[in-house]
Amino acid sequence: MAKLRPHFVLFGDSITQQSFANEGWGAALADLYSRKADVFLRGYSGYNTRWALLLLDKVFPKVSSSAPEVVTVFFGANDAALPDRGSQQQHVPISEYKENLHQIVSHIKGNSETTVVVLITPPPVDEVGRRVYARSGELPERTNEVTKLYAQACKDVAKEAGVPVIDLWSLFQQTQNWQQAYLSDGLHLTPRGNRVVFEELVNVLNCRPYLTADELPMDFPPFSEIDWKNPSSIFQAKE
């Protein structure tokens, strides 16, 4: 497709992959930016940052003309799986997680310094909610205590790399009953949880006026501006 609009890329794990379902934050973004930006879904269920590195050259090739304007990087929920429980194969040690996030940010920025990279921390884990998904008798594969460390590491990377971050781990827990309000299974998001991600992302974009939905131009004139007796005039004028 011809590039008619800025490109926003949502890069992450299942919480990103599912962001067009269930009143999802990805769909809400695409709706807010309809006529103004194209939103690309690059969510990979189950992926951690180690595997995300293996996708970088393909998802973000070094062709500057195709560099996106905005990228959300939303990994950590799988890296934080405990190394001695049911999802051990997804575990990535925290020091490697930090290094991998840095590599992701610098790869994207290396293609285009002007790309806005937004890090998002993993959401908090509700262990009671996760227990339903563990096999009978098993302990949950993630704990909130450990995920907190990954969320902090994500914030550290954002600070070190000088990019914005959405601290979902902390934000969710400011609400009483966050476990049910924001999480559907102790890890993935309810419509309300999706709403928080969407609103926080819009807040980040609103700090960059040229990227707000209000300021970005429509790709073609609103129909109310078309002279219906000479419709081609406004299209020619825009060329």
Add this chain to the structure above:
Amino acid sequence: MAKLRPHFVLFGDSITQQSFANEGWGAALADLYSRKADVFLRGYSGYNTRWALLLLDKVFPKVSSSAPEVVTVFFGANDAALPDRGSQQQHVPISEYKENLHQIVSHIKGNSETTVVVLITPPPVDEVGRRVYARSGELPERTNEVTKLYAQACKDVAKEAGVPVIDLWSLFQQTQNWQQAYLSDGLHLTPRGNRVVFEELVNVLNCRPYLTADELPMDFPPFSEIDWKNPSSIFQAKE
């Protein structure tokens, strides 16, 4: 962005532009095809087919390498506005509407014969619902009787051009209380109305097995297939 997946383009008026809101049919399609296709929103609120023609060269440029695999063409609700009421500037005579639809289909097919073009008729109009939107004392700007003729013209074009069509005008009216069940303001779609469009579109795609969500390959391996002790092996094997 690099083309990692087939491209599905939703080309139409406000009913397309709004298809990522309100449990919309566009978002549902993007969700069903996550990891498998990229869905591009090309909805232009208020546009009729006459103005759509002015976009064709830009939305569907003659560069075959970028030709989409699927395009929905969903115009007619505005063309069918009555020429002597409040939305007269959007009106397009029915013979011109037919000719314009033919031009749209042949432009897209001219870029790539293999592109699947799906026509969608305008939905039926609930005049009671529309009255709320007419200025006080004015008659509604559309009638269901006239829109029926545009829906029939759309079906005729599909038959003549040999492309599939979703006859939304008839489908909606098979349900009692369609006015409230499927339409939010006598013209635009409720979540249930969006669901019908989504399901009908999936039915059309399911007749082309290589385009079903089940058959299309994921762009990268599912995480369960990654050898966590040698993760790069499967990515190299796919190259």
